[in-house]
Amino acid sequence: MRIAFTLSCLLCLVGVVRAEEAASKPIAWGTPFQSVSASTADNHLTVIVITNDTYPDQARSATDVEAESKHQPIWCESVLSQSVRSTLKRRPGLSERLALQFFTAGLPVKLTGGENRNLPARAIVAICDRDYRLLGFRIGVPSAEEFQSLVEDAEEVRSIRQLNADEPTQGFQAIADRSIERLTRFWQTPMRDLAGAFVDEESDGDAPDRSRSRLKTLGEAFDPIYLADVKLRFGLVDASDQNRLIALEQHTQTKLSWCESMTPFLAGCDFEGTWRPLMELLWGHQPVTQESVDQAGQSGQADLLAWYDSQKETDAVVISLKPTLRLDHFPWPPIMDETRGMSWVDAHAEALRHPFRQLDLQQLAVFWRERKMPAVDLFRPTLARYVLLQPNKGPVLIRQGEPPARFANLLKKQ
């Protein structure tokens, strides 16, 4: 009896020491989406933090970029690290199977007129399994209790998916039912309606296009409810309260119901292929990361630069900007163009007669940095739709608020 008692005391002491060690160790941040070895346990979890910090624009080698990414602070690092450490203190066993990664994806200042438009700061904390399948996420920076709750929710979602591996529809319904129980009535009704519509679909949608269209549908369903909800909860009135809302979204409780509603539809998706459209939905702009995050894009980027270099001396090059997720269902150029005289359809047709590429913001940012272009503002006063790069001249932005004839006339002069 005495021996058993002594042994249990010793075990407790070991547990306490391990907890203290886990809590005091500095957080080791890994490379985003790095490959996980086959020997990694099935119950491994990866926490991925994405913020709208931005990275320096100077061109440098890919090695420098990767090295820098490990040490560049994100705006919420100290608060988040404290939450993680407190959680690891309470659950020391987690430290061996929890990996932490972060990257930044804010708007580069060179594309916002030299101003930092990434304020108030934003963050998303996502948890994935060993294959980077999403299990749960929060908007904002969780406290210790909230982070622990996020981890435990993610484990639960994983268990539900594993138990229903042969019946993904049942797994989806189980996760949806779980979410519905946690929501207030304000959210429950639209959640039930949407879950009913999705239940017949395959719940694992991996193709990027599928993720994008699914996110758009979910955004259209849940965003109005979210806005109505925060207006009542936080006394927000109109668009002038936008910055207040973003500051409030730094607290995970603000958008918790939205995340809870989205989780069943996104659980199990390939996060590496989904995070970009998710950021577009959340932030209203395409995310821009350092190249090391987007391995697949690197070869495409070299091709773009080579193409531009071969054209720039002899011809005007037209870059068309891919619309964001919220705008891409509006056709561009607009079909019913009411402008007198030359229409956007005509101007677009003229543009196609020149070297033409359509780029998203990520591609444009790298191009802009590598070719040392001057700072421009793609968003104000109205959204830029094209960038005209003329030989020996600075870039010209063509905005959707301008008359299309100006664009067409510039092109005709080339």
Next chain:
Amino acid sequence: MNKLFSTLRCNRFGQWFCIAVACGWSANVLAVSPGTIQQGRTLFERNWPTGNPTISSDGLGPLFNGTSCVACHHQGGVGGSGDARFNAQAIGIERYQFSGLIRAQDKVGLISNFFPGFVQPDGSVMNTASIPHHGGSAQYASVRESLLSQINTMRSEHGGPVNASEVRLSNQAPIRYSGQSHLMKLTAEARLFQRNTTAMFGAGLVDAIPDKVLVQQERLQSRHPEISGRLSILRDGSLGRFGWRANVSKLVRFVDRACANELSLETKRMPQATDPARPGYRNPAPDISDDQIEAMSEFIASLPRPIERQSDDHDTLEAVKLGRAAFESVGCAVCHVPKLGAVDGLYSDLLLHDMGPNMYDYDAAEPQVIKQTPAVGVGEVPGSRQHSYYGVSTQLPGAAGSGVNDSFVSPRSSQATEDYVTVRTGQEFGRIVTAVNQTARVRAEMRILRKLKPTNTSQEWKTPPLWGIADSAPYMHDGRAETLLEAISLHEGESAGTRDRFLQLPLRDRKAMITFLETLVAPPNAPKPVL
């Protein structure tokens, strides 16, 4: 005790002795026996039964929100706050319009068809009416149900909404009425207003704060560029400090009124809540004696005060320290004053503040009194406001012989620039003429002319004490805020600047401030409800 008082009143020594004794009572100098406190607790926790009006009083009811005080006051212990499920509610007319062939004699009847509670026993019509959750005649219950069914809210069996989200939804839903009498039509729009149950921990200390402390606090804030809290000066000249509108000055009066309005226990001073479907009914006798009211008041006064919980975790201690500093630096402490008089840790100035247009209801705050002088030889100025349990409501205007006006919109602000109050024989009347509190003992009925400054009385609220806040969710006067972050963000009006400074703090500091607020907990030694 009453015989002693009436004997002593007969000579000057007796009068001064009475005053000295009264000062002693109000300062809680005199000890209260444990037996009285225990009696008070028993009464507080008692499930009051209905009585028999043919042989004595009618006991609980006819209309009530709970069968005992502790039924609503129990979060953190006996005497604590209540969550949204226990919210009290009232209906307030936003606007109405009579049209068609208007018959003056039928107007009040049509309004009564909308909701009979608007019509007072004397025939006057007020713009608000409380809607107790339980009891009443079958006719009244049917009208109540019909009214509340218009609001798509999930209610608990206790009567109030199930949570803060449902409170918010019920705030949004207008109640519409369209009725006809002969060829006259009435269209009206109203709204449901709610009041969340407040904690009574530390009430004895609040009761004992001298008036001069509140006066000084108002004077301090008069120089502040953003904040302009004001005293709630009641019609008897006393300063309010209890209730969401600070419309009650003393704890014993608060208990007196709560007995009559929440439990429908008629007292010697306060009539019980009336079933408007039975306007002629009268309770034959009081349901609760003065001794019982005083015992309950003494019990509540004896409740321990909330505490600031200490942590032994280093990170938490650092966060609390940082949070307390942020609380002061952004300006929260201007209204949520940490120490008021001798009461440390209260976090309230007990003054009224304009919280912005989204925080309104029509049981308004007392008007702002800027001067009080005796008035000699003047007639009564017709009163347009009436003092209900929850605040000051507005009598629907109308000329003699025409009933109420053909149309009406409830005012959000007080409009009168003066009124008269009548002070009766033997009544103490506190006058705030300058910063010095003077009391005038009056021997005969006397009229006091009060000069008023119109303010947004519908949206002025007393700064609620933050002590015990971690154990008294949900927040704001009607429990519309589930969390502290929501409550802070809902600060508008004169507190908007403070709210914005809070949101501009780094996230770490905001979280620290919330951590600090979460240390303000209910007293661990609060009596626990008897199961």
